[in-house]
Amino acid sequence: MQSHPGMNQNLYTAIRVVLGAFALLLTASCAPDSDPPHLVIILMDDMGYGDPGCYNPDSKIPTPHIDRLAHEGMRFRDAHAAGALCHPSRYGLMTGRYPFRADLSVWRKHPTIEADRPTLPSILRNGGYHTAMIGKWHLGFDEKGYDEPLSGGPADRGFDQYFGIRASTDIPPYFYIRGDRAVQAPTDTIEASFSPGWSPIQGAFWRKGAIAPDLKLGDVLPRLTDEAIAIIKDYSEQPRKGKPLMLYLAYPAPHTPWLPSPEFVRKSGAGMYGDFLMMVDDQIGKVTGALKEAGMWEHTLLLFSSDNGPVWYDADVVRFGHDAAGGLRGMKGDAWEAGHRVPFIVRWPGKVQAGSISDQTICFTDVLATFSEVAGAELPEGAGPDSHSFYEVLLGRQPAPEPVRPPIVMQSAYGAYLIRSGPWKLIDRLGSGGFSEPGLCTPGPNEPEGQLYHLEEDPGERVNLYQDRPEVVEMLLNKLSKILENQ
Numbered sequence: 001m002q003s004h005p006g007m008n009q010n011l012y013t014a015i016r017v018v019l020g021a022f023a024l025l026l027t028a029s030c031a032p033d034s035d036p037p038h039l040v041i042i043l044m045d046d047m048g049y050g051d052p053g054c055y056n057p058d059s060k061i062p063t064p065h066i067d068r069l070a071h072e073g074m075r076f077r078d079a080h081a082a083g084a085l086c087h088p089s090r091y092g093l094m095t096g097r098y099p100f101r102a103d104l105s106v107w108r109k110h111p112t113i114e115a116d117r118p119t120l121p122s123i124l125r126n127g128g129y130h131t132a133m134i135g136k137w138h139l140g141f142d143e144k145g146y147d148e149p150l151s152g153g154p155a156d157r158g159f160d161q162y163f164g165i166r167a168s169t170d171i172p173p174y175f176y177i178r179g180d181r182a183v184q185a186p187t188d189t190i191e192a193s194f195s196p197g198w199s200p201i202q203g204a205f206w207r208k209g210a211i212a213p214d215l216k217l218g219d220v221l222p223r224l225t226d227e228a229i230a231i232i233k234d235y236s237e238q239p240r241k242g243k244p245l246m247l248y249l250a251y252p253a254p255h256t257p258w259l260p261s262p263e264f265v266r267k268s269g270a271g272m273y274g275d276f277l278m279m280v281d282d283q284i285g286k287v288t289g290a291l292k293e294a295g296m297w298e299h300t301l302l303l304f305s306s307d308n309g310p311v312w313y314d315a316d317v318v319r320f321g322h323d324a325a326g327g328l329r330g331m332k333g334d335a336w337e338a339g340h341r342v343p344f345i346v347r348w349p350g351k352v353q354a355g356s357i358s359d360q361t362i363c364f365t366d367v368l369a370t371f372s373e374v375a376g377a378e379l380p381e382g383a384g385p386d387s388h389s390f391y392e393v394l395l396g397r398q399p400a401p402e403p404v405r406p407p408i409v410m411q412s413a414y415g416a417y418l419i420r421s422g423p424w425k426l427i428d429r430l431g432s433g434g435f436s437e438p439g440l441c442t443p444g445p446n447e448p449e450g451q452l453y454h455l456e457e458d459p460g461e462r463v464n465l466y467q468d469r470p471e472v473v474e475m476l477l478n479k480l481s482k483i484l485e486n487q
Contacts, residue, residue, distance in 0.1 A: 050326020096384025111152030127377025172209020333434030
């Protein structure tokens with residue numbers, strides 16, 4: 001700025017001081033956050049898109065704590081797990097890599113994540129975070145006996161602390177793990193359980209198998225909550241050398257067995273399932289309460305989601321008037337939308353606009369790139385090959401019509417591939433590809449070989465346009481082929 005010939009010198013100096021201060025303020029407001037937030041992921045298990053009230057005003061299940069997160073954060077309406085089942089979704093979340101690129105079948109006895117693969121927690125730990133996980137891992141350990149280290153699990157894949165269980169609470173053996181050791185070996189036996197009036201994989205269902213003396217299936221959920229709260233309390237009292245906290249809380253619920261504590265029995269309008277989900281929501285409230293009490297709440301980015309769709313049949317919708325899929329087609333395991341489109345909420349005070357909604361199409365694999373950007377952590381070479389940051393979406397700076405990622409590709413429980421590009425979705429065969437009937441179909445004479453839907457016009461996937469739009473089918477099959485080849 002140059003002074004005008006007739007300008008008083010004192011006035012000129014004052015203006016320069018004010019403009020300089022304003023420029024400094026602008027620079028500071030545009031600079032990266034020098035104090036990265038705590039990062040908390042709360043992952044549900046088998047919760048449907050239509051279960052929480054913030055996604056379905058007709059839900060028969062009160063979820064006040066989940067709804068409050070949506071009220072105070074951003075609700076994504078087109079977010080997808082990395083797969084339609086538990087362990088594929090978790091693999092995609094931890095690695096930023098599509099799960100069909102890995103052999104996940106080994107999880108019962110061996111790790112599914114290679115030792116040298118960068119993971120979300122390892123990247124954040126290298127970026128200065130203290131990383132902790134509580135809950136269901138379901139990505140395998142090297143199991144050589146319960147008196148030996150359980151290598152290849154969270155403690156070896158980037159987490160500084162771990163307490164949890166190897167898989168779901170209906171899959172034996174049932175035992176707690178701390179770090180890389182069994183807390184107690186599963187030396188007892190529990191008989192199988194089923195619930196009259198429900199399908200064989202619903203209700204208080206679990207399989208017969210070995211169980212540790214210190215584990216009671218009905219106590220697992222509150223035990224995991226207590227462990228998460230202990231980490232938060234311990235961190236607030238003894239911060240790890242100024243490191244922010246990354247906490248991944250993976251609840252094994254409302255996956256079976258549905259075991260609501262007495263205060264929630266018959267309190268929902270959706271039977272045992274709804275009662276159990278009410279209990280889960282209450283546990284979430286206890287965790288968020290602990291963050292508030294620790295003085296961390298207003299400096300925490302919290303992500304809430306579910307690993308896949310619900311186990312909820314059409315007969316259940318009729319019986320209870322509750323649509324766990326929220327109007328989407330299908331259920332857990334399916335290539336249809338209800339198998340993998342999930343509730344996805346991000347609360348980040350001062351950054352994410354409260355009560356906002358995004359229709360960006362995103363995937364679990366994208367969390368790795370996004371959290372790395374939030375944390376200012378460097379991505380190693382080869383990390384997160386299928387991960388695309390939605391950081392700009394969170395800040396409200398991404399133009400809504402511009403996608404933040406290329407097409408999403410996924411595999412259903414029975415091996416059907418789907419690709420989602422803009423409003424178009426293609427499934428490479430007929431049937432649900434999963435647990436809904438029919439699972440897989442052989443096309444008859446003059447029938448289409450696959451399925452094509454325009455989700456903006458047909459979110460319920462009722463009108464198959466496969467034979468009507470061959471040019472779209474060809475375009476999507478070509479994209480699918482290229483993504484599958486890029487291993």
